[in-house]
Amino acid sequence: MKNDSLSKPTVSFGVALAVGSVANALLVIAKEKSPAVQSLMKRMTGHHWVTHVAVIVAIYVISRFLFTPAISTSRLIKTIIASVLVSGLAIVGFYLLAD
Amino acid sequence: MEEKIMNEIILMAHVLFGVACIVATVWVFVDTLNAREANQPRIRWVSRAAAIFMWSSFLIGGYWYVVCYPADKAIILKGPWPFAHNYFMETKEHLVIMLLLLATYLPVAAANNLAANQEARRLVLWVSGLIPLLGLMIEGHGAIIAMGVKVALLARQI
Numbered sequence: 001m002k003n004d005s006l007s008k009p010t011v012s013f014g015v016a017l018a019v020g021s022v023a024n025a026l027l028v029i030a031k032e033k034s035p036a037v038q039s040l041m042k043r044m045t046g047h048h049w050v051t052h053v054a055v056i057v058a059i060y061v062i063s064r065f066l067f068t069p070a071i072s073t074s075r076l077i078k079t080i081i082a083s084v085l086v087s088g089l090a091i092v093g094f095y096l097l098a099d
Numbered sequence: 100m101e102e103k104i105m106n107e108i109i110l111m112a113h114v115l116f117g118v119a120c121i122v123a124t125v126w127v128f129v130d131t132l133n134a135r136e137a138n139q140p141r142i143r144w145v146s147r148a149a150a151i152f153m154w155s156s157f158l159i160g161g162y163w164y165v166v167c168y169p170a171d172k173a174i175i176l177k178g179p180w181p182f183a184h185n186y187f188m189e190t191k192e193h194l195v196i197m198l199l200l201l202a203t204y205l206p207v208a209a210a211n212n213l214a215a216n217q218e219a220r221r222l223v224l225w226v227s228g229l230i231p232l233l234g235l236m237i238e239g240h241g242a243i244i245a246m247g248v249k250v251a252l253l254a255r256q257i
Contacts, residue, residue, distance in 0.1 A: 004216055005216075006219055009207055010210070017201065021197050024200075050165060052193075060200055081225060081229070084229055084233075088194060091193050095185070096186065
């Protein structure tokens, strides 16, 4: 039998993936541009990268419970691809040009 | 000496699990192109394996990055390829977080009925297509970082 709807966890984790990707790029820029943010992140766990990972994983898990929008699969796929591409290019571009 | 060998084993395990994640994800992609009732359990198991491989690579690599890498970083920055750290490592350590999120999502997407649901199949194909692309890019970054250490040590000898 044909069934084209996705399960709720698929949608909510998909949106959380997009939110986590964008948050990852924004946190990179924030910590590299602000020594205060970098220093705070270093103080929290002893290493800024460990704090970075913990924050993004926490955002991913929390977003999964916050967002379960009624969006089509096409829109979900576009959201995931756009967030991964834009965040990836933002990170690559930042270290290539701005840092 | 023993510590150095241990560092190398940790680094090789990190790469090995990363490659295993890429291979498993390509498997999921190909199997999903031909998704039927019969191969659905296999797609789900391999997508779980891909996520486990990715988390293993990430945790081992993360330990190596925090504990062992500062010595290599100092060598790279004094050598002729400082960009191996300034650009490639800085980019790699942050792109890999997106790869981790994608690999974690793969088994969730693969839990849908792929044999009957064409839209779920499209989603799994996109996610399992993005992971090897990003993974290979990150493997390449790792190779350049290793070369950065090598050329710095060679430059010291000349």
